[in-house]
Amino acid sequence: MHPFSPLIFGVAFGDATRNAQIGYTVRRWGGNSVTRYNWQVDVHSTAADWYYENIPGAADRTTVPPLNNSADVFVGAARSVGSDVLMTIPTIGWTPRADSPLQHPYFAGFSVAKYGAQQATDPWDPGAGNGHHADSTPITGNDPHDTSTAVGANFQTDWIAHLKSTFGGAATGGVKFYALDNEVMLWNSTHRDVHPQPTTYDETWANAANYGAAIKQQDPGALVTGPVTWGYCDLFGSAKDNCADGTDRQAHGGTPFVAWYLQQVCAHPLAGGAHVVDYLDLHYYPQGTNVALSSNDSATTAALRLRSLRELYDANWVSESWIADLGDADANHYSKPGLIPRVRAWIDGYCPGTKLAITEYNWGNDDTASGAVAQAELFGIFAREGVDMATRWVAPAANTLAERAFSLFLNYDGVGSKVQGNSVAASSANADQLGAYAFQSGARTMVLLTNKTALAQDAALTFAGTQNGTWKLFGFDATHALHLLGSGSINGASLALSALPTMSANLLVIEGSDTIFKNGFD
Structure with a gap:
């Protein structure tokens, strides 16, 4: 048994009003576009996602930053309802030019007028190309100054100073978390118009040391x-x-990058002992066909999607994706992701005390039934395995199946009751059919049961000790929103639940019990 973090119920972006209604605990300002965000004029670069264009936000630039700029609006909306904010601080060294146009044609990294005909152009702005010649070969040698201005850490700490003056510091109700950019090892593809060279171990750590220290100096x-x-x-x-x-990697002793990065964090503390990085921040998308960011919900895909959850915690599970092709020839066991125990071991070995965040993940689009069940089970996994913060990419749309998974944990009875407290040992006789996770808060015991099959499943629960109280069962499936499925009383060490709906997530809540799980149940 151990406490689990409420920060695992986070999302990126989303509609501010709906976010407040659902009660997400963390809201992340992140993704490719924020790597080049100019806070002074409220302009971001779409980079490779959309023709390398500078897209304006607020139209009135008479103040710095503009009134109603997107960053301030984002932070204000989150903090007004008590959600913590994870704000991405660009470290790439470039920001969109302050004179970026407010309307088409926008500044573009690969202008057709300057670099010639290209493989594809923006349908709304044919002067903006995709950075590849008509024969599909990449354009090289472009000028980053076409769209961007070189900046250093001071540019970003001035932004943090603005956020502090507007919302307060991290300790007084302002932005609490800052991420060191976004997917830095993809800069040479996603942001190749300004960073064509592949990012290295040393560059990534140099940026962390520089910007991390600057952030903490500005807001301790x-x-x-x-x-x-x-x-x-x-x-x-x-x-x-x-x-x-x-x-x-060989130039760094053959040490895996994340392990080496953790070494640097603990080897180079700031004056006074603080670290420049507090959370190891990872993104993870299952790589099986049609699993992540997909609306495919066929029986085959659904089963694959739900099995792929094992990549997060089962050190013996071989990925059912191209990851398996990496082989198992050395101690890294590449074909067996075992993500959380793997990186937990690196943390323990190289920088104890560092927390773990998974700030981008996705197990299927919003209205996939299997994706929603996977989302519910992800919370059980994050709680059990000790993830300290997690933010889904992106916030589910209103009234979708994925949103139901969040509500199961954040408001299961419709009157604000949450799953919180401690993660408690639980097991299932067949985890590929029926997932089982348990939690306890005071005299309340909660059990998440996920039916991953196309058949209704009976669940025979056996507890480690006597449960004495009343119980209610809440759940959702593809055709039914979150609702009460049944209720009763219990005075004993077992409980039978009949016909859990097909492809569903269900939460058993036992009130008044003072006995917790010790050995799980089958």
Whole structure:
């Protein structure tokens, strides 16, 4: 049994009004576009996601930053309802030019007028190309100054000073968390118009040391997350290594990148002993076909999607994706992700006390039934495995199946009751059919049961000790919103629940019990 963090119920972006209604605990300002965000004029770069264009926000630039700029609006909306904010601080060294146009044609990293005909152009702005010649070869040697201005850490700490003056410091109700940019090992592809060279171990750490220290100097109460990986490959190597045991890794003793990064965090404390990075910040998307960011919900995909949850915690599980092709030839066991225990071991070995954040993940689009069940089970996994913060990409749309998974934990009875407190040992006789996770808060015992099959499932629960109280069962499935499924009383060490709906997530809540799980149940 151990306490679990309420910060695992976070999301990126989303509608401010709906976010407040659902009660997400963390809201992340992140993603590719914020790597180049100019806070002084409220302009961001779409980078490779959309023709490398500078897109304006607020139209009135008579103040710095503009009134009603998107960042201030975002922070204000979150803090007004008590949600913590994870704000991405750009470290790439470039920001959109202050004279970026307020309307089309926008500044573009690969202008057709300057660099010639290209493979594709913006349908709304044919002068903005995708950075590839008509024959599909990449354009090289472009000028970053076409769209961007070189900046240093002071540019970003001035932004933090503004946020402090507007909302207070981290310790007094303002922004609490700052991320060191976004998916830095993809800069040479996503942001290749300003950073064409692959990012290395040393560059990433130099930026962390520089910007992390600057953030903490500006706001000593702030907590910093890094290195903000993109996925599986940059656990082990840099962009220069290109998902292989390459020269950059070998130049650093053959140590996997994230392990080496943690070494640097603990080896280079600030004066007084604080670390420049407080949370190891990772992104993780299952790589199986049609699993992440997909609306495919066929029986085959649903089963694959739900099995892929094992990549997070089962050190013996072989990924059912290209990850398995990396092989199992050395102690890194590449084909077996075992993500959370793997990085937990690195934390314990290289920088004890560092917290763990998974700030981008996705197990299926909003209205996939299996994706919603996976989302519910993810919370059980995060709680059990000790993840300290998590933010889904992105906030589910209103009234979608994925949103129901959040509500199951944040407001299961419709009157504000939450799953909180401690994660307690629980087990299932067949976890691929029926997932089981348990929690306790005071005299309230809660059990998450996920039916991952296309058949109704009976659940025979056996507790480690006597449960004495009343129980209610809440749940949702593809055709039914979160609702009360049944209720009763219990005075004993077992409980039978009949016909849990197909592809559903269900929460059993026992009130008045003072006996917790000790050995789980089957």
